Amino acid sequence: MAVTEDATAIAGELTQLRRAIHAEPEVGLNLPLTQQKIVAALDGLPLEVTLGSALSSVTAVLRGGGSGPAVLLRADMDALPVAERTGLGFASRIDGTMHACGHDLHSAMLVGAARLLSARRAELPGSVVFMFQPGEEGHGGARFMIEEGVLDAAGQRAAAAYALHVASAELPFGVFSTREGPMMAAAEALDITVTGRGGHGSQPHHAADPIPVACEIVTALQAMVTRRFDIFDPVVVTVGSFHAGTTNNVIPDEAKLEVTIRSFSPQARALVRDSAVRVVHQIAAAHGLTATTEFTGSYPVTINNDTEARFAAGVVTDFLGGDRYHPQANPMAGAEDFSYVLEEVPGAFIMLGACPPGVNPGTAPFNHSALAVFDDMVLADGAALFAELAVRRLTG
Numbered sequence: 001m002a003v004t005e006d007a008t009a010i011a012g013e014l015t016q017l018r019r020a021i022h023a024e025p026e027v028g029l030n031l032p033l034t035q036q037k038i039v040a041a042l043d044g045l046p047l048e049v050t051l052g053s054a055l056s057s058v059t060a061v062l063r064g065g066g067s068g069p070a071v072l073l074r075a076d077m078d079a080l081p082v083a084e085r086t087g088l089g090f091a092s093r094i095d096g097t098m099h100a101c102g103h104d105l106h107s108a109m110l111v112g113a114a115r116l117l118s119a120r121r122a123e124l125p126g127s128v129v130f131m132f133q134p135g136e137e138g139h140g141g142a143r144f145m146i147e148e149g150v151l152d153a154a155g156q157r158a159a160a161a162y163a164l165h166v167a168s169a170e171l172p173f174g175v176f177s178t179r180e181g182p183m184m185a186a187a188e189a190l191d192i193t194v195t196g197r198g199g200h201g202s203q204p205h206h207a208a209d210p211i212p213v214a215c216e217i218v219t220a221l222q223a224m225v226t227r228r229f230d231i232f233d234p235v236v237v238t239v240g241s242f243h244a245g246t247t248n249n250v251i252p253d254e255a256k257l258e259v260t261i262r263s264f265s266p267q268a269r270a271l272v273r274d275s276a277v278r279v280v281h282q283i284a285a286a287h288g289l290t291a292t293t294e295f296t297g298s299y300p301v302t303i304n305n306d307t308e309a310r311f312a313a314g315v316v317t318d319f320l321g322g323d324r325y326h327p328q329a330n331p332m333a334g335a336e337d338f339s340y341v342l343e344e345v346p347g348a349f350i351m352l353g354a355c356p357p358g359v360n361p362g363t364a365p366f367n368h369s370a371l372a373v374f375d376d377m378v379l380a381d382g383a384a385l386f387a388e389l390a391v392r393r394l395t396g
């Protein structure tokens with residue numbers, strides 16, 4: 001089976017598709033232009049295509065020659081509110097919006113996998129579900145697609161699920177990487193409002209000043225991290241935004257904090273959520289003030305199934321060569337909503353180095369940077385690996 005040759009043959013078309021998506025990036029759950037491009041690129045293939053209701057997703061099912069299990073392959077489609085500064089010829093034409101996380105490549109690679117697998121449909125003993133998902137960057141698009149039935153799109157629950165993610169730095173070009181167990185962090189966004197009572201800056205005893213209390217909350221959260229958590233099951237708590245007051249001689253009514261929390265196990269995640277909320281409320285109460293806490297968005301830990309991660313690593317090594325696989329030592333502190341898929345279906349999330357050859361991956365701008373560059377040359381191998389994972393998982 002000459003999957004890599006077939007993939008090389010369509011590399012030019014995948015590059016065109018990727019560049020077209022890159023030039024017209026869209027943010028969030030509603031990506032009509034991106035959806036159109038993907039649907040057009042799938043046209044003529046023997047697929048059952050359905051579009052999402054709550055979001056502009058595309059689900060395509062390929063039914064093979066047999067009635068075996070189903071394998072799900074996922075690509076996210078959305079861009080970021082970043083103003084691109086790469087200077088590339090196909091750079092974003094939409095102000096303040098950029099495919100800075102490489103999801104344009106994921107979409108093109110998954111279209112490529114659909115082409116490759118469609119050509120070998122008769123050989124497939126089961127089905128393949130292609131999941132094109134909007135809203136990965138904090139919008140929980142995967143959850144909406146699960147609610148709309150993507151995991152059962154083939155008429156049965158997917159037996160395995162795989163996602164590829166490109167990296168513009170850290171990994172050398174063309175190198176795949178994954179690990180058993182936790183792969184990406186859980187992320188929580190926590191909004192805090194500390195409410196006191198405003199007054200004259202010279203008469204704090206007639207007011208209830210939220211600023212020193214909010215400061216105490218910031219430091220107490222850091223003490224909580226170092227004193228309550230196992231250093232081998234770490235958490236990160238960052239207060240990224242702190243706003244209160246208008247001028248030097250007025251005590252404000254309230255202080256607002258925005259916090260991101262990262263954790264790497266369901267246990268640490270539950271503990272850090274509870275502990276942070278308790279610290280906030282009890283420090284406020286200790287000073288006679290009140291506080292509100294609201295988790296405004298969160299993703300669970302992305303946990304690879306051990307067997308599926310070993311399987312994926314084995315496919316890379318066997319199919320592309322041992323030098324194309326680096327085991328990932330530690331989970332990454334970023335978060336992924338593919339975590340919701342992996343809560344339901346065993347699978348693996350796999351990174352792919354897309355740093356342009358000749359650029360040092362140790363110093364290149366990383367994903368989400370306005371300068372992040374992902375090389376098109378990974379598209380053929382990404383598409384081929386997606387296809388190979390599906391073929392081997394179905395025939396294995």
Ligand SMILES: [Zn+2]
Pocket residue numbers: 101137367368
């Ligand atoms: Zn991202």
Ligand SMILES: [Zn+2]
Pocket residue numbers: 101102103136165
């Ligand atoms: Zn991403």
